[in-house]
Amino acid sequence: MPVAGRGRDSASEGDVLRRAGDASVLILTSLADGPKHGYALLLDIKEFSGLQMGPGTLYGALDRLDGLGLVEALPAEDRRHPYRITPAGVMALREHLDSLERVSAVGRLRLGLGGV
Amino acid sequence: MPYPRRFRLVEMVLRCYSPKWRERHGEEAIQLAELLMRDGVSAVFIAWSYLRAAVRDRLVTRPRRRLGATAAALLVGATLIGAPLVLLDSFTPANAASGNGSFVVVLNRHEVVGQLKSVLKAHHFNIKVEVEPSSPSQIGSVLAIKTDGGEHGTLRVIRRPCAGRVSGCIDALVVPVHFKGKAEVIVGYGPKAQSPTTLVRGASER
Numbered sequence: 001m002p003v004a005g006r007g008r009d010s011a012s013e014g015d016v017l018r019r020a021g022d023a024s025v026l027i028l029t030s031l032a033d034g035p036k037h038g039y040a041l042l043l044d045i046k047e048f049s050g051l052q053m054g055p056g057t058l059y060g061a062l063d064r065l066d067g068l069g070l071v072e073a074l075p076a077e078d079r080r081h082p083y084r085i086t087p088a089g090v091m092a093l094r095e096h097l098d099s100l101e102r103v104s105a106v107g108r109l110r111l112g113l114g115g116v
Numbered sequence: 117m118p119y120p121r122r123f124r125l126v127e128m129v130l131r132c133y134s135p136k137w138r139e140r141h142g143e144e145a146i147q148l149a150e151l152l153m154r155d156g157v158s159a160v161f162i163a164w165s166y167l168r169a170a171v172r173d174r175l176v177t178r179p180r181r182r183l184g185a186t187a188a189a190l191l192v193g194a195t196l197i198g199a200p201l202v203l204l205d206s207f208t209p210a211n212a213a214s215g216n217g218s219f220v221v222v223l224n225r226h227e228v229v230g231q232l233k234s235v236l237k238a239h240h241f242n243i244k245v246e247v248e249p250s251s252p253s254q255i256g257s258v259l260a261i262k263t264d265g266g267e268h269g270t271l272r273v274i275r276r277p278c279a280g281r282v283s284g285c286i287d288a289l290v291v292p293v294h295f296k297g298k299a300e301v302i303v304g305y306g307p308k309a310q311s312p313t314t315l316v317r318g319a320s321e322r
Binding site: 063 | 137141143144145147148149151152157161162164165166167168169170172173
């Protein structure tokens with residue numbers, strides 16, 4: 001099952017976002033409800049996660065995600081490029097969230113908090 | 117500090133990126149910085165974020181270069197354009213130097229002696245790098261800086277909080293561009309590092 005635009009395979013790559021970093025997960029999560037440009041991404045991420053992501057971190061992560069084929073830049077509006085999540089990005093995010101849920105469930109059980 | 121001056125700081129840091137990056141993101145990055153500053157985000161936070169990402173950008177685009185050398189070259193290049201003394205001042209003591217610009221050598225603790233000697237020699241600074249035995253936590257760190265107290269600024273280091281080390285990590289050595297005095301930078305070494313004889317001999321090659 002293709003994950004990226006370079007012939008990568010999700011079965012062999014596993015959870016591709018595990019190595020892409022937290023910023024990548026936050027960005028994909030933000031883009032999951034529609035395309036956004038950099039400023040809108042930072043505002044949204046701050047709103048749902050409470051984190052003020054630095055602009056350098058943002059562009060670094062966007063470039064990595066673009067290289068992996070998980071996001072794509074749309075034509076510029078004014079000076080800003082909106083980004084949108086690709087189908088491969090949706091799949092990678094879903095796999096990563098599933099993985100987090102498994103870890104979360106185990107952690108909660110071991111802490112005696114019950115399952116998710 | 118007036119807004120335009122803070123914004124110039126961000127613009128200068130953006131010059132640290134590769135031309136390819138600037139072509140792709142440059143205008144948008146400036147606009148984003150403007151918007152964030154308007155929202156009250158610190159210019160130093162923005163500039164520091166761009167600077168760290170610029171280092172990563174350079175390391176990724178030139179993977180065959182040694183990490184330390186690349187980071188050093190990038191930061192030296194960045195500050196040659198007259199850059200981020202204002203930024204650096206925020207991480208260093210209040211008696212910081214002029215606005216004439218500085219070289220910033222980001223230290224790679226695993227090869228700090230060779231890295232420092234190489235950079236300082238390349239830019240004709242009369243600065244020796246010596247080594248002294250140190251505790252394990254200070255291996256690869258700058259232990260002391262001795263200068264002749266000249267009129268062209270002093271050498272400084274940038275420290276940041278570092279897990280498990282009370283005194284913090286030394287991230288970089290800051291050398292004023294017009295530094296003309298003599299100085300000696302003492303770096304800690306451990307028993308598994310290069311022998312002190314080798315290092316001292318290397319340091320005196322200048």
